[in-house]
Amino acid sequence: MAMTADGKIATANRAVSTFGSGRDRDHLLEMRATADAVMAGARTVDLNRVNLGPGPAKYRRLRLKHGLAESNLRIIASRSGTVNPNAEVFKRRFSPILILTTRRASQRSLKKLRAVADKVSICGENEINFRRTLGWLRQAWGVKRLLCEGGGELNAALFRAGLVDEVHLTVCPKIFGGREAPTIADGVGAADLANATQLKLKSAKRHGNELFLVYRVTKAMQAGGRRSPTSNLCPPTSGLMLSFHPPREEPEQIRQPVQVNDNFWIVKLIGLLQCAHAAFRAAANGARHVERRRVHAGAGSRPTFVSDVLLFNFVDQLF
Numbered sequence: 401m402a403m404t405a406d407g408k409i410a411t412a413n414r415a416v417s418t419f420g421s422g423r424d425r426d427h428l429l430e431m432r433a434t435a436d437a438v439m440a441g442a443r444t445v446d447l448n449r450v451n452l453g454p455g456p457a458k459y460r461r462l463r464l465k466h467g468l469a470e471s472n473l474r475i476i477a478s479r480s481g482t483v484n485p486n487a488e489v490f491k492r493r494f495s496p497i498l499i500l501t502t503r504r505a506s507q508r509s510l511k512k513l514r515a516v517a518d519k520v521s522i523c524g525e526n527e528i529n530f531r532r533t534l535g536w537l538r539q540a541w542g543v544k545r546l547l548c549e550g551g552g553e554l555n556a557a558l559f560r561a562g563l564v565d566e567v568h569l570t571v572c573p574k575i576f577g578g579r580e581a582p583t584i585a586d587g588v589g590a591a592d593l594a595n596a597t598q599l600k601l602k603s604a605k606r607h608g609n610e611l612f613l614v615y616r617v618t619k620a621m622q623a624g625g626r627r628s629p630t631s632n633l634c635p636p637t638s639g640l641m642l643s644f645h646p647p648r649e650e651p652e653q654i655r656q657p658v659q660v661n662d663n664f665w666i667v668k669l670i671g672l673l674q675c676a677h678a679a680f681r682a683a684a685n686g687a688r689h690v691e692r693r694r695v696h697a698g699a700g701s702r703p704t705f706v707s708d709v710l711l712f713n714f715v716d717q718l719f
């Protein structure tokens with residue numbers, strides 16, 4: 401993430417959010433060249449002419465050298481499905497676009513987004529369950545390393561979920577000020593020092609008046625315990641983004657405890673019936689969905705008739 405010396409990633413009116421040097425932009429592309437997928441929040445995609453892609457041929461070659469697909473998967477997070485379907489990101493279809501959303505999204509929004517994205521996944525009731533979603537991304541789309549490019553609200557959700565491994569920051573020689581200006585992690589935030597995400601400086605480089613910092617997360621916001629270092633797919637580079645690895649498996653301590661009471665099995669049964677109903681509807685347009693995914697090489701697609709999110713929901717209902 402590029403930030404001003406006062407920690408802002410855009411001006412308060414959101415009009416300016418690109419303020420780094422050419423070196424900073426190269427770093428962005430270098431970082432993308434180490435990731436299977438690049439993710440951004442709905443407002444970042446709406447407000448910027450970003451395509452979240454790998455960039456020029458030089459970086460696509462770098463990706464291949466790293467053993468990655470020529471183009472990264474592109475992911476957009478939107479709780480309420482209000483991403484603008486006319487945004488720049490949807491204009492060129494060189495790699496699959498996934499939209500992660502929740503049940504808050506209206507059928508109308510879902511329909512619009514399905515017309516422009518390769519997949520729209522419901523990943524939670526009111527909030528995206530990022531831990532589970534990353535497990536699914538790894539399993540269904542082969543995502544081992546994911547780069548989140550902000551904005552501040554999405555970053556905050558990932559910090560809160562304890563999923564961030566590294567923070568790549570470019571400190572730019574500017575002050576924006578403004579209490580409404582977004583920072584690298586907005587949202588609810590930590591209530592006290594004990595709950596703050598703890599970082600360790602891994603590298604610091606100076607290019608002109610900019611500082612390129614890489615921090616490793618040593619203690620996550622919610623998990624509370626010390627994190628064990630994760631292995632990187634590629635050698636570490638300094639950069640300007642936040643990167644993290646989907647967990648290989650869900651740690652026991654993060655699982656939600658299941659309350660078994662009189663209504664438990666009735667609720668589960670209703671959930672399963674709802675899933676079966678949704679699976680029937682998905683079967684109607686499943687073939688079209690599978691065909692779309694096959695068109696995109698290197699996406700790790702697997703032939704499936706019922707969409708992954710429905711399978712996910714079945715599992716969710718069972719456990």
Ligand SMILES: NC(=O)c1ccc[n+]([C@@H]2O[C@H](COP(=O)([O-])OP(=O)(O)OC[C@H]3O[C@@H](n4cnc5c(N)ncnc54)[C@H](OP(=O)(O)O)[C@@H]3O)[C@@H](O)[C@H]2O)c1
Pocket residue numbers: 401402403408409410414415416417418440441442443444445447448477478479480481482483527528549550551552553554555557582586
């Ligand atoms: N300087 C930099 O490096 C940099 C990088 C990126 C962005 N920016 C700037 O930062 C600003 C945008 O930042 P922002 O914080 O306002 O917006 P953001 O994080 O890009 O997007 C916020 C939206 O993302 C969705 N979202 C966030 N957290 C979510 C969660 N936990 N689950 C599901 N969906 C979630 C919601 O979409 P819905 O409302 O649709 O539900 C939310 O309104 C822009 O001005 C952008 O240009 C700067």
